[in-house]
Amino acid sequence: MSEISAAGTRGENKLSFLRILIAVLVVIVVLLVCLVSVEVPWERATLVACKYRMKSLMTAFKLYADDFDDSLPSVESWCDVLGKYMLPGMLICPGSNAREDQSSYAMNEFLAGKKLAELSPDLVLLFESMPGWNKAGGPEILTTEHHEDEGCNILFADGHVEFIKADRISELKWIASKNSSDE
16 A cells, blocks of 8 residues: 555656646746737837827817817917917927927918818828927928838827828828818
8 A cells, every 4th residue: 555655646746746847837938928028119109108299289289279269379389379288398209309498290381270170180280390399381391200210190180199101191181171161
């Protein structure tokens, strides 16, 4: 009987050792997977932070419009007037080289004074540009440099922000079409 119990113990020891070895290997694999998936590339973080800032700017545009008969600010002073509706630093894309007294964004020059609620949702409202203050214009001043020339974030009139790849920038809509309320 002692031989049987000794053989049974050795077999159980082998099984216990294998179970422990498998458990340790599983833990190591899980840790490696977690470490690899936690790494977020700097470019991705910059892109997300830029999108967040543009969404905050849309909130500022909406608050301004609420105070001014649903109208957007003039292109000559949009950075200045939105300042009281947003946190400092929201005008700078983390991927740009803009200083604290500059903005990384430009307003669509064709939308100054327009009624926000009357704009087509797919119209460009704000876009990435080279650093400046109260910059306004169209596709000629848009830049993709903040995101390694792959594209740029665009804030549309309906409030959504989208990363537009460089090869799709020519498809953007810049000019508001006349509707019955403009006639």
